[in-house]
Amino acid sequence: MAMPRPGEHNFQGEQPFADAQFDIFDWHPYFQSCVRFFLDHAQYEGPIQALAAFVNIQLPFQKSQNPVLSSRANSPSNGGPAAAAGVPQLGPGAGFGATPGRSALMGQASHVSLVPYIRRLVATGFDFPAVLHGFFGDDWQRGIGHMHEQERRNFLFATKSNSWLDVKASYDMGVDETIPFLKPLQNTTEKEIVAAEAAWSEWLAMQDWMVGPRALPMSPPARRGGSERKVHIKREET
Structure with missing residues (x-):
């Protein structure tokens, strides 16, 4: 399968997934590591919560419907995924609302797409390595590095082919998660x-x-x- 090696910057004209050295089965564990870090640790960190609030995107545990508290499957016998993951239990004033009740934790999905968060960081100019590390952990380059590169290119394409208003609309995520501002692509080479x-x-x-x-x-x-x-x-x- 033709894709770039995870974590390597491939700005030679090839699209992501165009390098024969890429092994999707080698990449996937690093991606899963990024998902676990984001769900089990990053979303409970104060700086991540502050940045998410500033760019107006809800973290998985803050969703009013089907919140995801950790990467582990929920079990009614262990007090929910937050307890299983060892993350702090959230009180009524945390996040966007009260902590979901026990019944709300049963049977909810533990999968979360990382793409909306990468897109929001790119479009608001916060996709710096330190921020990506804070969101996705030590394996971010090998796990979501190629996705980050592609979203940067997508942002360039969007701004080239549409007006500011159309670009903003394409980066909005419903009435509650509209993007508050757009910034030109940062640190472009x-x-x-x-x-x-x-x-x-x-x-x-x-x-x-x-x-x-x-x-x-x-x-x-x-x-x-x-x-x-x-x-x-x-x-x-x-």
């Missing part, structure tokens, strides 16, 4: 921009069905808008 330009050119080519047997050889993109110019020039020559 020249390699990252060049890779995004190359991928954008491929997208433009696909819009004209220039794929498969009709695919055109893509020249390295110029620095400012060169990717689009290269595509259009080649179209005129064919």
Whole structure:
């Protein structure tokens, strides 16, 4: 399976999952480690709760419906997943509301997608390594590093193809979790921009069905808008 090696920055024009060295079965345990850290530890830390409140995204235990208190399956005999994970029990004033009752803890799912949190950190400019480590633990580079890279590219694509209002709407998460602000992509490197330009050119080519047997050889993109110019020039020559 063709994907980049987890934790390695791959800004050479390839999409994530385009490096033959990547092994999805090697990657998955690191991803699971990030999920466990986020559910069992990070969401109960004061700094993480403060940042989540600032960017207006609810942590799993704060959800009014089907809150997830830990990565472990709930059991009615052990006082709920928080006790099983050794995390502090939350009082009535914690988070967005009172602690769910015993009956509410029974049978709830323990899976949580990390993508909404990565997207919110990217779009608000908080996707620094220290913050990602605080959210997802020591294995964040190998577990969610490639997802982080792809969400940064997605943010670039969204801002290039839509107005500010449309981009904001696409990053809102319902009426209770609208994104409070957008910030330009932080700590962007020249390699990252060049890779995004190359991928954008491929997208433009696909819009004209220039794929498969009709695919055109893509020249390295110029620095400012060169990717689009290269595509259009080649179209005129064919």
